[in-house]
Amino acid sequence: MSVIVSSFTEAAFAVRDTVARVPRDAWDGPGLGEWTVRDLVGHTSRSLVTVIEYLARPVDREVVHSAAAYYTAISAGTFDPAAVTERGRRAGRDLGDDPATRFHALVDEAVRVAQRADPDLVVHTIVGGMRVAAYLPTRTFELCVHGLDLAAATGAPIALPARAVEEAAALAAVSAAQRGLGPDLLLAMTGRRGLPPGFSVV
Template sequence: MSAPPDGPAGAGGAWDASRAAFADAAGWFARTTAAVGDRWAGPGLGEWDVRALVGHTSRSLLTVEEYLGRPAAGAQVGSPAGYVRATRAIAAGPAVAQRGRDAGAALGAEPAAAVAALAGRVVALVGTCDGTELLTTVAGGMRLAQYLPTRTFELTVHTADLAAALGEPLEVPASAAAQALALVSDLAVGDGRAGPLLLAATGRRGLPPGWSVL
């Protein structure tokens, strides 16, 4: 799912498929957010209420826009899995929870409408790109073609969290699901953890409490 860091990362059908997966994930997020109704203060995920969960998820869109506005001189991170590994400490830090709450508050009085507008704007922006763009992430310089699948993953997983919190169907778009599962596979294989995942996915035995590829 990744091209060499200095090669034509956005060339060909792989970029078109990745861009489509991102658009499908963003659309699912917007549709699920529209189903929240008056449940913004209800339980979302962990210490987050629904608004904070939506706020955190919206950052998967906002960072694409923000990072494209900060061009990088070169690529230090060459794959989606490499980005996840490089940001594990950040993702586990206490600041993440507060950023989610802050992002939820920033959605304002009409959060569902704000999410719909944000999704439309960022999907349109990505539509103008070819994937070779160099952008500055918290892990260092990356090409957009390598960064975007990490955002599709975040959108897909956290929209599933939101749907579960709301009691909505887990109707994950096929394109987004395929890209998210590809990243899960890359992480599990690269970290030597494929065995437990394969056994669990095929019904042999469950995963230990707290087991994760992240």
């Protein structure tokens, strides 16, 4: 198994275990922004659903060549924040009456798909064709970030694997640099000054 697939797998398992620990009375409580915990978990499940769906849709043309370029394309796109919010809510509803069990099943399926995929296969994504090896790190990043969101919202512990966190942090740094935000990030990471208001790599 490649390092990229291992990182995705380990991050997915870590978030799965945190979802399993969400208190029964927390699902309708505050999650992130306008989302409830159920909505947040639903949005997080999109990192699994897209692996399942996209890796089954090969395309001829590679448009986006790296994970960092994916986030550059996302930031330059015309994606409606309200639509993203609503997709999270819809994904939360799709988890059904037992969201933790459904999330667990999605993890198992996504991991199987990722482990069987050819890393050089070019597949459909929301920003155009990408190789599996470039797309999977974006899913690891999302799982790490939203796993931390979930832990903060519910108090359920999360034990993200070091390799996945390192991969996600490196991706964030490269994404920032490619968008001209590298100097701000370097100054903050070396204690020179804080990040400017609204700083984000996504």
